[in-house]
Amino acid sequence: MNNRIYLDYNASAPLRPKCRDLMMAVLDAPHNASSVHGFGRAGRSFVEAARDQVAALVNVPASQVIFNSGATEANNTVLKHFAPEGVVVSATEHLSVLEALDGVKTIPVTVQGVVDLEGLEALLNAEKPALVSVMIVNNETGVIQPIKEISDIVHRNGALLHCDGVQAAGRITIDMAAMGVDFLSLSAHKIGGPQGVGALALGFCGVTPTLLYGGGQEKKARAGTENVAGIAAFGLAAELAKAQIEKFQELEILRDAFETQLLEISPNVIIHGKETARVANTSMFSLPGASAETLMMAMDLEGIAVSNGSACSSGTVRSSYVLEAMGHGPEISTSALRISMGWNSAQSDLDAFLTAWTKLYNRLKDKEKISA
Numbered sequence: 027m028n029n030r031i032y033l034d035y036n037a038s039a040p041l042r043p044k045c046r047d048l049m050m051a052v053l054d055a056p057h058n059a060s061s062v063h064g065f066g067r068a069g070r071s072f073v074e075a076a077r078d079q080v081a082a083l084v085n086v087p088a089s090q091v092i093f094n095s096g097a098t099e100a101n102n103t104v105l106k107h108f109a110p111e112g113v114v115v116s117a118t119e120h121l122s123v124l125e126a127l128d129g130v131k132t133i134p135v136t137v138q139g140v141v142d143l144e145g146l147e148a149l150l151n152a153e154k155p156a157l158v159s160v161m162i163v164n165n166e167t168g169v170i171q172p173i174k175e176i177s178d179i180v181h182r183n184g185a186l187l188h189c190d191g192v193q194a195a196g197r198i199t200i201d202m203a204a205m206g207v208d209f210l211s212l213s214a215h216k217i218g219g220p221q222g223v224g225a226l227a228l229g230f231c232g233v234t235p236t237l238l239y240g241g242g243q244e245k246k247a248r249a250g251t252e253n254v255a256g257i258a259a260f261g262l263a264a265e266l267a268k269a270q271i272e273k274f275q276e277l278e279i280l281r282d283a284f285e286t287q288l289l290e291i292s293p294n295v296i297i298h299g300k301e302t303a304r305v306a307n308t309s310m311f312s313l314p315g316a317s318a319e320t321l322m323m324a325m326d327l328e329g330i331a332v333s334n335g336s337a338c339s340s341g342t343v344r345s346s347y348v349l350e351a352m353g354h355g356p357e358i359s360t361s362a363l364r365i366s367m368g369w370n371s372a373q374s375d376l377d378a379f380l381t382a383w384t385k386l387y388n389r390l391k392d393k394e395k396i397s398a
């Protein structure tokens with residue numbers, strides 16, 4: 027896979043070499059962090075060092091970070107805790123939020139994918155929920171939500187705010203207190219750590235949602251033997267990602283030049299969220315008339331890994347519900363591709379994509395699959 031181009035960081039970032047080395051070293055001994063012997067104590071110190079590192083990434087005291095298996099668990103933990111008192115979520119949330127509860131009401135978004143603040147206010151008045159869940163950054167479009175404004179509305183209406191911070195971590199500064207976030211879900215594998223480890227960070231409301239019982243781990247907030255190697259590597263990834271946030275913004279220059287060239291090659295492409303704030307690494311666009319599956323497969327044959335943003339667990343491609351929620355019809359929501367960059371991306375990756383795209387676009391045009 028070495029000469030393949032990877033432009034799918036929002037699905038999973040490649041493991042950072044330093045995180046891999048640390049993980050392998052920790053895996054070399056039986057570090058059950060709850061054991062009182064030397065191996066256990068060493069395990070405990072890996073976990074607590076990582077807790078400091080993850081806490082620093084989102085600016086909360088380390089005691090407010092609970093390690094778990096990833097953001098799907100964190101999202102489910104918070105939503106299920108508040109289910110009896112009522113939960114509303116934004117329409118473009120990740121499925122681990124949208125499908126955590128049955129029949130959850132959704133907050134509408136604008137055509138740019140930003141939460142409709144009047145719609146939020148209306149839903150809060152009608153439903154009087156105890157919890158609102160709005161992701162900081164959307165995984166498909168990269169659109170950034172105005173979290174402080176949302177939090178002010180949510181708190182004024184007597185509810186608490188949960189944010190899925192998976193796609194924001196290491197990409198923009200997260201300060202839970204300043205943003206007014208009560209619960210935050212994080213995942214290691216989007217910032218160059220390993221898969222299967224993440225955290226729920228608690229804000230300052232004093233509530234600790236708990237999903238798993240049966241052991242005293244994580245101060246009884248999350249039962250189960252800690253994934254010590256994964257947690258250690260997550261901590262290091264958090265530290266490295268935090269140190270590189272400023273550098274990460276340079277990807278915006280690459281992304282914007284990429285979009286300019288993309289529109290020159292294929293003027294009928296529609297770029298999503300272009301008129302609002304987006305994270306620097308993401309570009310999602312539709313080629314009306316084409317099929318996302320065809321586009322992705324053609325790119326894969328050229329050795330370029332991209333996504334349509336909503337590949338489900340079976341690996342099939344379906345219409346983007348995020349684009350549907352933004353008001354787009356099937357022509358646009360079934361023809362989208364997403365490129366997403368990260369810590370190891372280079373201009374040459376985008377150049378390779380554009381070369382392959384030019385070929386593909388001309389082929390589709392010749393076959394009159396798309397109107398150009």
Ligand code: PLP
Binds near residue numbers: 036097098212213223
């Ligand atoms: N939330 C968002 C926005 C995501 O992009 C993902 C990853 O696919 C998740 C949650 C799920 O994270 P995890 O893989 O840690 O369960």
